[in-house]
Amino acid sequence: MASPVNPPRGMRDFLPADKARREFVLGVIRRVYASHGFDEIETPVVEDSARLNSGLGGDNEKLGYAVLKRGLTLDDFRSAESALDLADLGLRFDLTVPLARFYASHRAELPSVFRSIQLAPVWRAERPQKGRYRQFVQCDIDIIGEPSALAEVELLVATSATLDALGLVGCSIRINDRRLLTSMLEALGFPADEHASALITIDKLDKVGVQGVTDELSDRGFSDTAVGELAAFLSGYGARTIDEKRATVDAITSALPAGVDAVVIGELAALADAVVASGIDRDLLEFDPFLVRGMGYYTGAIFEVAHPDFGYALGGGGRYDGMIGRFLGTDVPATGFSLGFERIVDLVELPETETQDAVVLLHDDVDFATLAALKTALIARGARVRLARRPRNAKSLLEQLAASGFTQFASVTAETRTVDDLELKPIR
Amino acid sequence: MASPVNPPRGMRDFLPADKARREFVLGVIRRVYASHGFDEIETPVVEDSARLNSGLGGDNEKLGYAVLKRGLTLDDFRSAESALDLADLGLRFDLTVPLARFYASHRAELPSVFRSIQLAPVWRAERPQKGRYRQFVQCDIDIIGEPSALAEVELLVATSATLDALGLVGCSIRINDRRLLTSMLEALGFPADEHASALITIDKLDKVGVQGVTDELSDRGFSDTAVGELAAFLSGYGARTIDEKRATVDAITSALPAGVDAVVIGELAALADAVVASGIDRDLLEFDPFLVRGMGYYTGAIFEVAHPDFGYALGGGGRYDGMIGRFLGTDVPATGFSLGFERIVDLVELPETETQDAVVLLHDDVDFATLAALKTALIARGARVRLARRPRNAKSLLEQLAASGFTQFASVTAETRTVDDLELKPIR
Numbered sequence: 004m005a006s007p008v009n010p011p012r013g014m015r016d017f018l019p020a021d022k023a024r025r026e027f028v029l030g031v032i033r034r035v036y037a038s039h040g041f042d043e044i045e046t047p048v049v050e051d052s053a054r055l056n057s058g059l060g061g062d063n064e065k066l067g068y069a070v071l072k073r074g075l076t077l078d079d080f081r082s083a084e085s086a087l088d089l090a091d092l093g094l095r096f097d098l099t100v101p102l103a104r105f106y107a108s109h110r111a112e113l114p115s116v117f118r119s120i121q122l123a124p125v126w127r128a129e130r131p132q133k134g135r136y137r138q139f140v141q142c143d144i145d146i147i148g149e150p151s152a153l154a155e156v157e158l159l160v161a162t163s164a165t166l167d168a169l170g171l172v173g174c175s176i177r178i179n180d181r182r183l184l185t186s187m188l189e190a191l192g193f194p195a196d197e198h199a200s201a202l203i204t205i206d207k208l209d210k211v212g213v214q215g216v217t218d219e220l221s222d223r224g225f226s227d228t229a230v231g232e233l234a235a236f237l238s239g240y241g242a243r244t245i246d247e248k249r250a251t252v253d254a255i256t257s258a259l260p261a262g263v264d265a266v267v268i269g270e271l272a273a274l275a276d277a278v279v280a281s282g283i284d285r286d287l288l289e290f291d292p293f294l295v296r297g298m299g300y301y302t303g304a305i306f307e308v309a310h311p312d313f314g315y316a317l318g319g320g321g322r323y324d325g326m327i328g329r330f331l332g333t334d335v336p337a338t339g340f341s342l343g344f345e346r347i348v349d350l351v352e353l354p355e356t357e358t359q360d361a362v363v364l365l366h367d368d369v370d371f372a373t374l375a376a377l378k379t380a381l382i383a384r385g386a387r388v389r390l391a392r393r394p395r396n397a398k399s400l401l402e403q404l405a406a407s408g409f410t411q412f413a414s415v416t417a418e419t420r421t422v423d424d425l426e427l428k429p430i431r
Numbered sequence: 432m433a434s435p436v437n438p439p440r441g442m443r444d445f446l447p448a449d450k451a452r453r454e455f456v457l458g459v460i461r462r463v464y465a466s467h468g469f470d471e472i473e474t475p476v477v478e479d480s481a482r483l484n485s486g487l488g489g490d491n492e493k494l495g496y497a498v499l500k501r502g503l504t505l506d507d508f509r510s511a512e513s514a515l516d517l518a519d520l521g522l523r524f525d526l527t528v529p530l531a532r533f534y535a536s537h538r539a540e541l542p543s544v545f546r547s548i549q550l551a552p553v554w555r556a557e558r559p560q561k562g563r564y565r566q567f568v569q570c571d572i573d574i575i576g577e578p579s580a581l582a583e584v585e586l587l588v589a590t591s592a593t594l595d596a597l598g599l600v601g602c603s604i605r606i607n608d609r610r611l612l613t614s615m616l617e618a619l620g621f622p623a624d625e626h627a628s629a630l631i632t633i634d635k636l637d638k639v640g641v642q643g644v645t646d647e648l649s650d651r652g653f654s655d656t657a658v659g660e661l662a663a664f665l666s667g668y669g670a671r672t673i674d675e676k677r678a679t680v681d682a683i684t685s686a687l688p689a690g691v692d693a694v695v696i697g698e699l700a701a702l703a704d705a706v707v708a709s710g711i712d713r714d715l716l717e718f719d720p721f722l723v724r725g726m727g728y729y730t731g732a733i734f735e736v737a738h739p740d741f742g743y744a745l746g747g748g749g750r751y752d753g754m755i756g757r758f759l760g761t762d763v764p765a766t767g768f769s770l771g772f773e774r775i776v777d778l779v780e781l782p783e784t785e786t787q788d789a790v791v792l793l794h795d796d797v798d799f800a801t802l803a804a805l806k807t808a809l810i811a812r813g814a815r816v817r818l819a820r821r822p823r824n825a826k827s828l829l830e831q832l833a834a835s836g837f838t839q840f841a842s843v844t845a846e847t848r849t850v851d852d853l854e855l856k857p858i859r
Binding site: 086359 | 436437438439442443444445446447450451453454461465466467468470471472473474475476477478479496497498499501503505508509511512514517518520522532533535536537540541542543544546552554556566579580581584585588592701702704705706707708709710758759787798799800801802803804806807810814815816817818819820822828831832835
């Protein structure tokens with residue numbers, strides 16, 4: 004069977020160098036988030052189909068991979084009205100729906116304020132394209148049970164520390180609040196039942212510009228007055244540094260006819276002050292009064308990590324108070340922040356220093372007992388050891404192994420008895 | 432929707448303490464295998480359905496979870512003759528079939544002898560029971576491209592070092608060779624085309640005893656002479672230490688009418704000598720002339736890790752030369768060893784020493800900026816820090832947090848300004 008042997012469409016294998024890079028980055032993220040008091044958990048990669056399709060996943064539900072029930076018969080196929088009749092499980096498309104299910108299962112065993120870390124793959128059957136994969140890792144932290152903005156502060160500080168630890172310089176975190184957007188739309192005369200729809204258009208600001216947004220809103224029948232006032236805003240207030248935050252907020256407040264929520268602005272300002280008090284570079288934070296974020300479940304503060312070199316976000320999150328409690332039938336305050344691992348992993352520079360000796364033992368036909376004893380002796384001294392039969396072109400092999408982090412080599416011959424007989428030489 | 436909120440049947444959530452234990456054990460395994468010159472790789476959790484059902488997975492193929500094609504119509508359901516018509520992907524049921532596919536995809540990019548590590552979950556729709564799960568982690572190392580028993584030596588030494596590093600004392604590794612079994616069955620008069628079937632029965636020796644095996648073989652119509660000679664063997668030679676290996680082999684050789692392969696015995700002896708030369712405790716290795724191992728693809732040496740406290744194997748492996756090259760259409764020598772992570776993780780004792788300070792900051796309504804600054808200052812000193820609103824019963828909260836590894840606490844009040852104002856006290 005010499006058929007094509009690629010991984011499934013849109014999915015990837017990771018060779019040793021890639022896998023090492025991924026584990027290194029995951030290790031840094033895991034360590035920093037743990038330092039900030041978060042606890043790692045894990046859920047199965049599949050969840051019950053009904054739960055995945057309960058409406059909490061937004062558009063991602065349509066991208067789900069469904070898992071067939073076991074033991075189906077021809078009759079089952081004949082009588083099926085939709086895929087959901089044949090599937091009882093699905094691969095998770097995010098880590099938030101599983102977290103809501105996990106929290107409902109284990110609430111009694113968890114602290115009253117639960118800070119979770121999830122570093123795990125998710126699956127979406129999107130059209131594959133550069134940088135977009137059908138299996139990809141998300142790095143989520145969530146704080147469940149904390150109603151105050153202290154949760155947002157902890158999320159932002161922990162995320163900023165993680166970006167620092169990964170050496171990702173030049174990132175900014177844009178901040179806004181869904182309630183502020185709502186107040187603004189209200190004040191500008193957008194009808195309440197059209198807010199969600201207007202926000203979908205405003206969310207495209209980065210891509211289509213002010214003209215694009217106002218054109219689309221006009222086309223969709225919003226009043227000229229409302230659209231015109233919004234256009235004035237959009238032109239006037241781009242992303243601001245945290246130092247300009249209050250001025251911006253004041254400008255919005257005074258410019259709006261009425262109704263912007265002073266409480267929300269106060270919270271946002273306190274949040275920003277606390278983040279700055281924790282020693283984070285002032286330039287990291289930007290107040291962006293037009294940041295929307297895609298998911299419909301956000302109810303308060305929203306964040307997005309941007310990097311000047313990239314036209315896409317490296318992560319984002321916000322407060323989503325209505326959702327975690329859905330499977331419990333009760334309200335539970337919640338905030339979360341998700342880092343786009345697949346984008347970040349390519350940006351991180353691995354540290355050059357190998358902390359461990361890495362030795363290649365080049366050998367011909369030497370008895371196995373000698374090779375095994377030599378290898379064990381070197382490992383006992385702290386080295387990583389690779390046996391390699393001496394090829395015709397040892398230079399080329401050693402170059403390959405240098406690329407895998409091996410730093411020294413020694414030749415084993417029929418005369419070699421103990422590790423003291425080895426002459427270790429640097430590779431290159 | 433207050434429906435039941437359990438994870439899918441037979442699958443598990445991991446709460447923080449469990450997850451930490453799992454990551455610790457995985458970290459040890461990863462580190463030791465890497466020291467022994469193995470390279471970690473990763474493949475997608477799903478593979479093409481046709482590949483998973485190509486016959487390499489043995490009985491496990493029947494336990495596969497199938498993933499529905501996307502965009503199926505009613506017509507597709509009506510015309511489907513089997514689940515395979517509706518599914519294009521499946522969750523992997525082992526790490527060996529994906530490794531064969533990976534090797535076929537990437538052979539040109541890999542060293543000529545490739546030593547792989549895979550630490551990853553697999554899925555089998557087995558009837559759930561105690562200690563058996565539908566999603567579970569396997570820890571596989573494989574050496575591809577090495578035809579000599581040097582591969583077996585490296586696998587056994589690396590596995591033994593891993594068991595040591597995990598503190599799993601008292602384990603033994605039983606060794607046999609499929610070719611020896613075949614020679615024995617031949618010599619005893621079992622027809623060649625019935626060997627596989629006879630081995631399935633002999634594999635039950637540990638469970639049903641000598642009488643059970645001979646009864647089953649007789650019932651299945653094997654000749655009384657053959658069954659009788661086998662029974663004599665089974666009664667005479669149980670598992671032996673490595674020191675008794677040669678005597679046992681000699682006994683088998685002299686007792687058999689004819690045909691036992693001297694080359695195989697020589698290889699097995701050399702393998703055992705090399706393992707012992709690498710400093711492994713002699714008692715670890717046992718030659719077991721009746722060890723079979725379940726999978727049909729083994730072609731040479733086979734191993735199994737046993738622990739005296741448990742009636743099941745903690746891992747196993749062997750040489751399977753015919754399989755890895757199947758997707759390439761060429762023969763590639765291969766050996767592998769798989770540790771049963773789910774069984775091992777429960778046996779490992781975590782080290783008691785917390786290397787990191789872990790501090791709880793108990794607070795009332797203190798401004799967020801102060802809390803954020805205090806937390807950051809403690810983290811900068813190397814601590815893991817958890818904020819916790821002071822509850823009525825602080826003692827009970829601190830006890831919970833002590834169980835999560837927190838060792839110190841301090842109270843934050845409205846008067847606290849800097850970290851120097853904190854009075855850190857040990858918990859308990």
